[in-house]
Amino acid sequence: MYPFGGFLAFLxxxxxxxxxxxxxxxxxxxxxQGNLIIFSNHPSVLEPILxxxxxxxxxxxxxxxxxxxxxxxxxxxxxxxxxxxLLKFVAVPIDRNDRKKGLKTFIRLTKILSSGGILIIFGxxxxxxxxxxxxxxxxxxxxxxxxxxxxSLIKRTNPSVVYVWVKGAEKxxxxxxxxxxxxxRFWKSKITIKIGKTVKxxxxxxxxxxxxxxxxDLLKLADEGE
Numbered sequence: 001m002y003p004f005g006g007f008l009a010f011l012x013x014x015x016x017x018x019x020x021x022x023x024x025x026x027x028x029x030x031x032x033q034g035n036l037i038i039f040s041n042h043p044s045v046l047e048p049i050l051x052x053x054x055x056x057x058x059x060x061x062x063x064x065x066x067x068x069x070x071x072x073x074x075x076x077x078x079x080x081x082x083x084x085x086l087l088k089f090v091a092v093p094i095d096r097n098d099r100k101k102g103l104k105t106f107i108r109l110t111k112i113l114s115s116g117g118i119l120i121i122f123g124x125x126x127x128x129x130x131x132x133x134x135x136x137x138x139x140x141x142x143x144x145x146x147x148x149x150x151x152s153l154i155k156r157t158n159p160s161v162v163y164v165w166v167k168g169a170e171k172x173x174x175x176x177x178x179x180x181x182x183x184x185r186f187w188k189s190k191i192t193i194k195i196g197k198t199v200k201x202x203x204x205x206x207x208x209x210x211x212x213x214x215x216x217d218l219l220k221l222a223d224e225g226e
Contacts, residue, residue, distance in 0.1 A: 005059035012053035020172075020186035021050070021193060024225065028195040030162055031057040034065055034116035036198075037154070037161045039214060041143050041222070042122040043129070044169035046184065046191075048072035051120045051164060052090050054193065058118070069112055070120040096125065106149065113157035123150040123214065129170065137219035141165075146215055151207035158203065161214070163196030165222045196221040 015021045030036060038055075040047055048070040058066035070091040092108055095101040109119055124131065124144035131144030154161070171189035196217065201210055 005056055005063050008053050008056040008059060012056055015053075015186065018186070019190065021191045023054075024192060024194040026195060028162070028197060029054070030160065030198050031055075032061060032066065033058075033160060033198070034118060035113055035157065035159045036118045037113070037150075037159050038068070038118065038120045038164055039150070039161050039218065040120065040122055040164040040166055041218065042124050042127050043166060044127065044173050045072075046169040046173050047122065047166050048091065048120065050166065050169065050191070050193065054164075055118065055120075065116055066118055068118045068120055069109075071109070071122060073126060106153065109153060110156050113153070113159050119159075121150055121153075123147055135215050135219065137223045139223045141219055141222035143215065143218060146211050148207060148211065150214065151210040154201055154210055155203075155205075155207060158200075160198050160200050162198040163214075163218050163221050165194040165196070165218065165224075167192045167194070167222075194221055194224060196224075 016023065038051055040051055052068050052070050055066070055068035059068065068090060071094050072091055073094055073096065092105060092112075094105060112119060123146040125147040126144070128134075128142065128144055133145045134142045135145060136142045153159075168189045168191040172186055172191055173184045199213075199217065201213070205213075
């Protein structure tokens with residue numbers, strides 16, 4: 001597992017040195033904290049990989065306990081052989097078309113957090129541009145209306161939540177036609193990753209309040225520095 005953590009560190013820092021990704025407020029990221037949800041917007045198919053790379057410090061220190069588990073869409077990743085080999089050790093695929101499988105996945109995610117693990121969650125239920133109903137920030141940034149499952153997961157496991165906003169990834173790997181993607185073209189546009197503050201929700205917080213606060217906090221982070 002340590003060699004894989006070293007690979008993540010090399011790739012992540014190479015992208016930074018080349019200027020292809022920029023990290024804002026890197027000091028805010030809780031590198032050694034478990035029972036943690038990394039909550040991000042989802043503009044492209046790159047985030048499930050980029051945010052795993054971002055967790056390399058914790059991975060190197062505790063490669064089993066602090067191994068970040070991403071939650072990509074099953075159709076976009078696990079059903080595609082060229083992604084499957086890379087993500088099978090660091091991802092739990094989300095099947096959005098089968099409720100029984102969805103329940104099993106929820107139980108698995110609960111166990112990961114309860115045992116002190118790290119989850120990367122995309123609460124929009126898919127890429128932002130595929131949504132129909134949106135929530136907007138004061139400066140025009142947007143996310144889809146969030147799914148209720150994230151609130152249930154937080155109520156069940158009482159994790160810390162750190163917000164992450166990704167901007168520009170949709171230009172690096174856009175859809176070319178019929179739902180197909182080009183290969184990553186990092187030289188076409190810079191990806192900015194903003195790190196927000198880590199928060200914890202009181203046990204008495206309702207599911208509705210959790211959803212509203214997450215959406216509000218994430219959009220405030222999106223506007224930060226713009």
